[in-house]
Amino acid sequence: MAYRQRRERLRSILNGRACIRPGSVYDATSIRIAEDLGFELGMFGGSVASLVVLGDPDVALITLTELAEQMRRMSRASTLPVLVDADHGYGNALNVRRTVQELEAAGAAGLTIEDTLLPQAFGQSGTQLIPLEEGVGKMKAALDGRGDPSLVVMGRTGAVSVSGLDDAIARAKAYEATGVDALFFTGIRNREELEAISAATSLPIVLGGVPEEMIALDYLAGQRVRIALQGHAPFAAATQAVYETLKALREGTSPKNLKRLASSELTGRAMRDIDMNARASEFLGLKKP
């Protein structure tokens, strides 16, 4: 499916009336599994990108090239639309523009640009934000970097739990005025904060993690939330499975006695082996197994 259609699918989620939960995806296999399970959207989180590519925590060490390459692998493997966490856009507003170009070329359906000061500044503990005006420049640069106007650009802020609700609203309104397609909020702690933000803005809302009292999708949909993230459990599950398997092997368990491995049927589906066998038959003259 052409990238443009993937982007239109993300736009239809944003322009719809329901709130969906994306599948957390991070490589060619995970995105295919999410697609097969019927997820409407994949979320490629920066934290997971850092873990899967570098094995490092989410402290802005991954490069744009590495992020885009992982996105490109997923785009090749699956047609599921993916929303990419592009962090701060890998530098200043000019870097943001380049980031958008690279992620667009890598097949992202949408991306978020946030106003967090990254990487962590010298001698400053805790999250800091860039000034609102700089955030506005980044959003404008992101929109300017788009070659395909269907690519979804989201303005993201975690201001509500850093500098407070009023600042979060001021930033959201300023980003909205630049022409971004949606607003992405992190750090919202309760219904009052969400309702105030929703009332003050008009774009579709995406939430990066919400407290338990707010998880009902119909409540969120009523606040114009169209996408609600729910963390990155698939990568944590994969880490646990690798740990248990290596531990069992190290302790002498025979490979045939290992528990909870993917069946050959599941692995075959993830590898799209029906398609590959058909190609081998058609292009290599091999018999279908």
Ligand SMILES: O=C([O-])CC(=O)C(=O)O
């Ligand atoms: O975008 C997300 O999924 C949340 C986030 O910032 C991350 O995981 O890095």
Ligand SMILES: [Mg+2]
């Ligand atoms: Mg992130």
